Amino acid sequence: MSILSLRGITKTFGAVAALTGIELDIDSGEVVAIVGDNGAGKSTLVKILSGVHAADSGTISFESAAVDISSPADAHRLGIATVFQDLALCENLNVIENLFLGQEMRALRLDDVAMEVRSWELLRQLSAKIPSVRTPVASLSGGQRQTVAIARSLLADPKVVILDEPTAALGVAQTAEVLNLIERLRDRGLGVIMISHNMADVKAVADKVAVLRLGRNNGTFAVGEVSQEDIVAAITGATDNVVTRRAQSQERLRP
Amino acid sequence: MSILSLRGITKTFGAVAALTGIELDIDSGEVVAIVGDNGAGKSTLVKILSGVHAADSGTISFESAAVDISSPADAHRLGIATVFQDLALCENLNVIENLFLGQEMRALRLDDVAMEVRSWELLRQLSAKIPSVRTPVASLSGGQRQTVAIARSLLADPKVVILDEPTAALGVAQTAEVLNLIERLRDRGLGVIMISHNMADVKAVADKVAVLRLGRNNGTFAVGEVSQEDIVAAITGATDNVVTRRAQSQERLRP
Amino acid sequence: MTDRSEVIKQTDLETPTDLRDERLIGRQGLRGVAEGLLDRIRGGDLGVLPVVIGLIVIWSVFQALNPIFLSSVNLVNLTLECAPVGIIALGVVVVLLVGQIDLSVGSVSGLTSAVMAVLFVDRGLPAWLAILSAIVLGCAIGWIYGQVFNRFGVPSFVITMAGLLGLLGVQLWVLGAKGSINLPFDSGLVSFAQLAFVPAWLSYVFVAVAAAGLFASGYAHARRRRQASLSATSTRLLIARSALVLVGLGVVVWYLNQTRGVGWMFVLFLALVLVAHYVLARTRFGKSIYAVGGNAEAARRAGINVKAVYTSAFVLCTTLAAVGGVLAAARLAAVNQSSGGGDVNLNAIAAAVIGGTSLFGGRGTAFAALLGIVVIQSISSGLTLLNLDSSFRFMVTGAVLLLAVAVDSVARRSRASHGRA
């Protein structure tokens, strides 16, 4: 039974049709990777799911009931936690404040000790290399910020976690930790949507790959049954593409 | 002869020592990859080279002459073009305006036709999927923005190109194009510094790999003579790390 | 999948370079323009339209309340009253574009007009020299602001608030024992501001030249774009646009010519707006203004001399404030301690904001000053014609102001829901 399913989602921005008739199903305990070229509409889809944008048309059902996600607060209420591609952190707040934003412990007398302890736990779990959690996010490195954004999505107890290119800025160790984390989330029965341009990562953790191309569905594959080349072909819309050409020339160069 | 060489570069932010005694040499026609964990200080080093931050101590020489890069304009003047990790685009300006920012054609009567033509050329070359170059950058996707930032660095005729995680947000096709581009730049005799967390890309295009760890040099390797595992070990500071453990467990799972 | 990419390749040869992306919803001809417009309206990308609509609402209401409001005489007054503060607002637009503020435009205009009056009337300098000195002084003040801002990083709010107070003091000191200085009614300066009108035939020539110029530049541009195989406005559309301008401006000018016509002072204001628009939209300097306002750090990294941009924005602002101050003095034919005081500051900044300039920098156009000041002066002039208690006068001003800008509401709301917030 799918925990989240989309039917006919369409979204235009001015003269640009960003998404046209998207269909997608996510089951609990399943990792669905969404892949596609730059500007294919992946992040737009994520934003619609997390209530940032409203779809122009189409329906979303959550746990088999049609829902209307008209604000991020709605998405939070349903149990959808999102790591946005642009991270959506408040640069003027420090790491703890960003982690607990909107879900601080003890509303009327913040429990900063408990929050700091929990922050260090979460960050350690993700192998984050952050010297101090009391510095404003503005002074963190790109990867450190991304770690903060990922840690934040785990705080509330979500049912669906959406990760928009979560490992783009991460180092090798942190990437490995996030992939481990995704597997743990799946094992705990959550639905996970992961967007990535890294086919190796996709192949490693995803169960299903949905390809978007120029704002339209361009096929859904079970990971076990498809090769990396096939996915790339679906993304670029041709089997003869720059990636394969490059791979070939590299092969030619190195014996 | 190295076109750019650093000696003893040190930089602290408040109580955090971001860089300590960094040494690095870049030759013309050479691609140097700088790798390291999150927060290792890679972007800080890039910012010092491009005049965004001033180093606390240490010397930089460019074409064998000691230089003082105290502002980005200085770096531009020397011929150092940089793609920053945070891209440094003006969200309120459109793609053309961002590409040509500070180097518009015809200062007193902008030649927008020529600039638009050149923009399309550059973007096509990078396989960018941008529907219109007259939309503000604020409405572009993450990868589209990164493409714009990369395209911008190629406009003026630089001698050294610094790319801070240039392919982090790019799709597979765009990544391949950028790697091709880096090879073309090397062949044209430019010095290229590339920062990346993707070891496959590093191995594919770099000639030399410099590893930073916690703000210090942690070894420089010729790419041909080192394995991916060795680099990862240098980055994480241990041969037994989460990456190797994950690789092992994956191997165990998949026959 | 492959078939679609082949479609792209086929169309490559016919479609202009900038319209080849297959996600673009294609439209052609006049109909396409109308559809695109409708699309933009739905998407909330309306530009100045909401403000214009707000203006029309205000005008209708006041006209209904007092039929003199839209009379030619009153509109002529309106144009003349717009000019001085409008010119000041133009400078404010520039400062707001770089993300700073100038609270002292009123004081600058007051001080420079006082200096002008003292030099001209008391010292007997020729008018042009007195005016020039005033403008140079305005320039110098802005330069000082720029230096203080760049060197010490004091927020411009504080610098210009210090300027607001300090310059008022200097103004009082300059006016000194006199307190108030009359500018002779028969001097060229005062006549320029009060009695100089464009001859009717010349005003029509202006309109014709404007329409023709618009067409010519549009046509040349479209041709170059087509040669570069980019999409271009069709000649038909260009003709339609120019005809619209010709008729629209022509009617306005004809109506004003029913009485005294178009004041030279207003022509000066329009000319400054057009020049400012050109500089902001079509020069490297203009782009650097927007870049600094949008993201100063990004502009710096692009090699732009951010400090110079700040300084020139302050200089432009105070220089235009000086010009506005001189014109205001000429229109009143007097300078006194309250010149530049009262609501000059608030009105100039409000005009810029009402016209759509963002207080956070990077967004707005030179036309904001024109539109904003017309809104403000329309309210003020409309109320002048209604015999109200001052308590109601204030209340109505507040309400109408809000109304005028609230028309933006539809635009902004739908913009936000279309993801362009």
Added chain:
Amino acid sequence: MTDRSEVIKQTDLETPTDLRDERLIGRQGLRGVAEGLLDRIRGGDLGVLPVVIGLIVIWSVFQALNPIFLSSVNLVNLTLECAPVGIIALGVVVVLLVGQIDLSVGSVSGLTSAVMAVLFVDRGLPAWLAILSAIVLGCAIGWIYGQVFNRFGVPSFVITMAGLLGLLGVQLWVLGAKGSINLPFDSGLVSFAQLAFVPAWLSYVFVAVAAAGLFASGYAHARRRRQASLSATSTRLLIARSALVLVGLGVVVWYLNQTRGVGWMFVLFLALVLVAHYVLARTRFGKSIYAVGGNAEAARRAGINVKAVYTSAFVLCTTLAAVGGVLAAARLAAVNQSSGGGDVNLNAIAAAVIGGTSLFGGRGTAFAALLGIVVIQSISSGLTLLNLDSSFRFMVTGAVLLLAVAVDSVARRSRASHGRA
């Protein structure tokens, strides 16, 4: 390479969790605190220090010019004069923190005090009811601002400018033909603002309680942190800090007690500042204010009800403006058409900005209002003691204001060069 990571593992057990990163330059004890402070000064992370230094400079200069400036009598006056506008500035801080502005605080304070006076004096309502009505009215105005802002997205600059004008109109209308209303001198309200001083013994008790409270809360907090194996301020340092507060405040209070002492109105102001500080720094609501000001879209995505935050910021601001207005009226023992006019607006906003609140949102503290208003009132009070012409008075005010804030210069410049701009 490996040896270094082993070092980390070894220290893991002894070092507090938050100090384990090996790039942190470790420091211990009082000496470490001093070194850390020096580091922060070099790095430009000075907090309120520059403003305090600016204040000391101003005070020394004025004291040198007229020895009455730092006399107990004059300082008592200073404290009382700070309170009304300071409370208004506190509200302005909140609105600035969410990245908006309120230009109408002056008008709100004028209108609410007029309503209070009419109800209290003309209608004979009990004082508390009149005051309550005024405050509720202030509240309502902010709520309306919030609604207009959220629904129509009109920039707060325009909304509150409309408010500035409209509410002034209402104020004139409420005061009607009378124009000016006296509050009876023997009413509790007026005595509170003019004659109510904390008994000397009680003022010392306050100081002692403040110092003890500071220590107790600091100690409890440090213990909890140590239990959670986080770094914590040493008890020695806590004692030192409390002793400093005890002596510092004690001396100030003692000096004020040489004449009339500490006014209850000033105590009210301080209490409001402390409450506001607590709310901003230690509650979820406070964090959401900073979040909305820093990045409204990020706050929205974090599930914060951004509209509610905006509304409450406006409500807080206008409510505090109402309180300030009532106190200003009580201090003057009269309400007239110009109540809330003059430079109340400018002073309130300037106090917030001078105290370090950013006009762009997200940066500033409740103490900004206190510091800023003390700077402004010190200048004003210092100048009244110098026998200057109005023209020089304005010039000096401008210059001193700039000077006071330019001390920030060192801080900001080095901050920028340390990459924290």
Added chain:
Amino acid sequence: AGQGESASAQGAKIAFLMPDIASTRYELYDAPLFKAKMKELCPTCEVLYQNAGADAAKQQQQANSALAQGVKAIVIDPVDSAAAATIVQSAQAQKVPVIAYDRPIPAAKADYYVSFDNEKIGSLIAKSLVDEVNNKGAKGGLLVVNGSPTDAAAGLIKKGIHTSVDASGLKLLAEYDTPGWQPNKAQEWVSGQIAQFPGQIAGVVAANDGTGGGAIAAFKAADTPVPPVSGNDAELAAVQRIISGDQYNTISKPIKIVAEAAAVIANDFAQGKKPAAKTTLFDTPSELFTPTVVTKENVQKELLGPDGALKVADVCTDAYKAACDKLGIK
């Protein structure tokens, strides 16, 4: 503070608190004249001059600061007559006498009141203007340009103007309270009225010279003949306009006499003496002076004489030379 009993005024400080700078007179005449007279009466005394810039709260601050400096007497022209009661209270509580200057303080009994009254001024300028309009037999009605709606003194003048205008039988076409006394606001409003009542404006009663000047500029700018326009304050610029015939009248307040009288009284108080009352107003011992309306006819006599407030050289600049000659002013 509080030792007001000392027998000698040697080295005493006296506060002179003026209300605003919208009218030039306080800075230009009242303060210097008062200081000069004080210097003559008591060379060692110090006058603390403050101007409140039309802000009642600021005036209170200035009074408090004066008290903190131990002044022996306060001469105050209140921004707001009602609000000044607080100042009187706290001064008297410290045994410092308060002299109300120019505007009365009805709500609290000051120790002395020296003035001409604003209501009278309003009625005088309006009366003189109405007479001129009637003499000329001009058709139409009057415009009234009042002072700032937030200024108490403007309210008094407005009241005075109405007593004359309402009684005149002339039609009141429209009336306006000029925010902040700003001349350009007055100009804008009058411009609108010229459009609305073309050829019907027989005269404009303006509450001070600045607004009067604005009204005149509006007629000039509309290229229509200027009807009689009133003024008040006898500013230099207004006197020039009267001479050139653009403005009909203004009013000359015997500021010198009043300022000097105030100085004498303040000096008496500072020495611990109690000056005698010439009359009693608002239950306060008072001395009142009458201002004179100035028109083309009496301008030389009232203002440009040897004792006059203005110098011929200042008034008859190049632009006004011819007009001066015509009136025989040298």
